[in-house]
Amino acid sequence: MPSTTTFWSHIPRPMVMKRFSAPISSYVSAGAQGITDPPARVGFLGIGIMGSPMAHNLLKAGIDLTVWNRTKSKCDPLISLGAKYKPSPEEVTASCDVTFAMLADPQTAVHVACGKHGAANGMGPGKGYVDVSTVDGDTSKLISGNIKSTGALFLEAPVSGSKKPAEDGQLIFLTAGDRDLYERVAPLLDIMGKSKFYLGDVGNGAAMKLIVNMIMGSMMASFSEGLLLSEKVGLDPDVLVQVVSQGAISAPMYSTKGPSMIQSLYPTAFPLKHQQKDLRLALGLAESVSQPIPIAAAANELYKVAKSQGLSDQDFSAVIEALKSKIQHSETK
Ligand SMILES: NC(=O)C1=CN([C@@H]2O[C@H](COP(=O)(O)OP(=O)(O)OC[C@H]3O[C@@H](n4cnc5c(N)ncnc54)[C@H](OP(=O)(O)O)[C@@H]3O)[C@@H](O)[C@H]2O)C=CC1
Numbered sequence: 001m002p003s004t005t006t007f008w009s010h011i012p013r014p015m016v017m018k019r020f021s022a023p024i025s026s027y028v029s030a031g032a033q034g035i036t037d038p039p040a041r042v043g044f045l046g047i048g049i050m051g052s053p054m055a056h057n058l059l060k061a062g063i064d065l066t067v068w069n070r071t072k073s074k075c076d077p078l079i080s081l082g083a084k085y086k087p088s089p090e091e092v093t094a095s096c097d098v099t100f101a102m103l104a105d106p107q108t109a110v111h112v113a114c115g116k117h118g119a120a121n122g123m124g125p126g127k128g129y130v131d132v133s134t135v136d137g138d139t140s141k142l143i144s145g146n147i148k149s150t151g152a153l154f155l156e157a158p159v160s161g162s163k164k165p166a167e168d169g170q171l172i173f174l175t176a177g178d179r180d181l182y183e184r185v186a187p188l189l190d191i192m193g194k195s196k197f198y199l200g201d202v203g204n205g206a207a208m209k210l211i212v213n214m215i216m217g218s219m220m221a222s223f224s225e226g227l228l229l230s231e232k233v234g235l236d237p238d239v240l241v242q243v244v245s246q247g248a249i250s251a252p253m254y255s256t257k258g259p260s261m262i263q264s265l266y267p268t269a270f271p272l273k274h275q276q277k278d279l280r281l282a283l284g285l286a287e288s289v290s291q292p293i294p295i296a297a298a299a300n301e302l303y304k305v306a307k308s309q310g311l312s313d314q315d316f317s318a319v320i321e322a323l324k325s326k327i328q329h330s331e332t333k
Pocket residue numbers: 045046047048049050051069070071072074102103104105108111112132133134135159160161162163269270271274275
């Protein structure tokens with residue numbers, strides 16, 4: 001068994017950047033020292049739970065924004081605030097310097113980037129494509145290859161943080177790919193987020209994101225077990241939430257989601273179907289390096305049960321319902 005120092009020492013340290021504190025006007029102004037001018041025309045593909053507030057924050061900061069979404073009506077609030085609209089990803093990328101994409105899953109990210117009238121068709125030298133969707137490394141590399149074959153630059157930049165951090169411009173970007181594009185879009189990432197990590201080659205951002213969400217999915221499943229067990233042994237689960245929130249395992253998601261979980265309410269911030277997708281992709285990542293991840297694998301089974309119960313579009317905290325049905329099943333035996 002190698003010593004801890006030897007075990008980790010070959011891993012290069014990422015570059016971590018905190019948000020600039022200066023207002024956007026100082027990034028845009030010519031000659032701002034040490035700060036790259038942000039792209040003038042910015043596109044945004046995928047106006048869902050996350051894409052909508054992210055695009056909104058860019059617009060509020062005065063960015064010239066063009067949007068597209070499969071369901072056009074979701075673009076309407078942004079259009080009413082001054083965003084432009086184009087009817088295909090290709091037309092967005094053709095009219096913009098840099099385009100962000102925030103899409104559901106690997107299949108969708110590939111379809112929107114590389115399909116008919118997809119983003120790659122409008123790309124070319126001098127342009128950039130930033131995919132902020134949560135996908136696996138192979139998908140990201142496929143999209144990168146298609147974008148870069150046009151002469152454009154590619155950055156993967158999945159985000160940690162959910163609906164509220166997206167609204168508050170408090171996301172954490174996990175970026176990898178073309179360093180020049182990273183520098184160029186840094187002021188835009190600073191509008192939408194509180195920090196950003198540059199992790200090197202395409203695939204590293206995706207891997208980091210999947211590992212974070214693998215941990216999160218297991219934590220939520222474990223928290224759900226605790227809530228139900230506390231009730232079963234006659235304790236008040238609200239008190240459990242308070243105790244957890246004051247100790248070493250305190251996490252914002254327990255204190256924010258715990259009270260509604262106790263009421264069997266799951267207002268969607270992070271859809272359960274996406275959490276299960278991330279666990280599935282994390283299992284693939286672990287498989288690629290032959291590492292067992294038994295806890296995440298068990299959690300994944302619970303999310304699959306919750307999906308089969310019709311809870312895909314509820315918040316991922318609805319995984320507790322899968323446990324409830326297991327308990328009921330064991331009680332009827
Ligand atoms: N919600 C969260 O807390 C977080 C989510 N993420 C990740 O961000 C990504 C987006 O998540 P979120 O915004 O929550 O999800 P949503 O389900 O709200 O949005 C998904 C987006 O993908 C689009 N889409 C889905 N299928 C297709 C398709 N076949 N063709 C074209 N567009 C399609 C949707 O369009 P339409 O509106 O037409 O359905 C929508 O714009 C996911 O990868 C997720 O894992 C990352 C961090 C946090």
